[in-house]
Amino acid sequence: MNTALVNELYVQLxxxxxxxxxxxxxxxxxxxxxxxxxxxxxACEEIDKILDGDTGWxxxxxxxxxxxxxxxxKMKL
Amino acid sequence: MKILxxxxxxxxxxxxHGKPLALLNKLILKGYTIYxxxxxxQEFKEKLMQKWPYKADNIYKIYKNIGFSFLxxxxxxxxxxxxxxxxxxxxxxxxxxxxxxxxxxKDFLExxxxxxxxxxxSMLYDYLDLNKDEHN
Numbered sequence: 001m002n003t004a005l006v007n008e009l010y011v012q013l014x015x016x017x018x019x020x021x022x023x024x025x026x027x028x029x030x031x032x033x034x035x036x037x038x039x040x041x042x043a044c045e046e047i048d049k050i051l052d053g054d055t056g057w058x059x060x061x062x063x064x065x066x067x068x069x070x071x072x073x074k075m076k077l
Numbered sequence: 078m079k080i081l082x083x084x085x086x087x088x089x090x091x092x093x094h095g096k097p098l099a100l101l102n103k104l105i106l107k108g109y110t111i112y113x114x115x116x117x118x119q120e121f122k123e124k125l126m127q128k129w130p131y132k133a134d135n136i137y138k139i140y141k142n143i144g145f146s147f148l149x150x151x152x153x154x155x156x157x158x159x160x161x162x163x164x165x166x167x168x169x170x171x172x173x174x175x176x177x178x179x180x181x182x183k184d185f186l187e188x189x190x191x192x193x194x195x196x197x198x199s200m201l202y203d204y205l206d207l208n209k210d211e212h213n
Contacts, residue, residue, distance in 0.1 A: 029108070036144065037105045043143045044098060047091055047136055056128040060093050064181045067085045070124060071162045 080104060081112045081170050082145070083180035084120045086198065091140060097198045100179075103207050114169045116150040148173050160184040167193075177201060 013021060057063040082090075082101070089097040104111055121140070125133035148169060155171040158164050163185045170178050170193045178195045180186060185195050202208055 033106050033108060037102045040098070040102060040105065040143050043139045044091055044094055046139050050132050050135055050139075051092070051129070054129070055092050060089050060095075060181070063088055063093070064085045064183075067088065067120075067124070068162065068182055068184070071084075071120065074120070074123075075162050077162055 078109050078176045079112060079174060080109055080177045080179055080201075081114065081148075081166070081173075081175040081193075082117070083166060083178060083182065083185070084117050084124070085181040086179045087113065087117065087121055087140075088124070089181060089198070091136075096202070100198050100202060100207070104205075107205075107207075111145050112148050112173070112175065113145045114148045114150045114166070116165045116169060118147075156190075158185075158188055158190075160188065163188070177204075 010018065010021060057066060086097050089095070090101050091098075101111060122133070122137055125136055129136065150165060150169050151172040153172070154164060154168045156164070156167045158167055163180075163182065166178060166180075166185070167190070169175070175193045178185070178190075178193050179198065179201055180195055181197060186197055186200075188195055196204060
């Protein structure tokens with residue numbers, strides 16, 4: 001479905017139905033956002049299962065420093 | 078607002094979780110678009126291979142399924158930085174009109190860039206006033 005079709009359909013609606021359509025689209029936007037957020041959390045849970053407690057670095061600070069060196073080495077700096 | 082996440086924030090969120098994951102979650106719920114570039118994805122993939130060679134592919138597949146907005150890194154370079162290592166990230170951000178680069182790298186955070194802005198997780202929390210949601 002493209003924007004032109006949505007516009008074509010929208011202009012045929014009564015004012016009351018336009019308001020309902022907007023409410024419904026807002027509901028769908030909210031639902032999509034929740035689904036995306038849930039997907040992110042679920043992905044993290046799956047990664048946790050795979051790593052089984054092995055985070056790879058002692059802490060985040062160590063990881064950030066490691067990534068900075070990794071990038072420097074890649075760029076031969 | 079277009080937000081580009083640096084590799085270190087991506088790893089923080091996916092591996093360590095905590096505040097970085099909570100921030101990404103909030104950004105998604107509030108309708109902000111989160112971007113990654115091919116350069117960042119490649120770096121992430123290489124680091125996964127280095128750290129967990131037998132698990133890297135599975136982790137990468139799970140990451141790809143999250144669906145962050147993807148940008149192909151530009152071959153041209155834009156902008157200047159004292160710390161040259163982050164030039165590709167800056168360059169892509171400028172090329173694609175990114176508003177905020179989210180990074181944990183101290184040198185990048187102290188680069189003094191005004192546009193795009195470079196922010197840490199805590200800085201973006203404050204900038205978008207997201208802390209208040211947690212107290213309500």
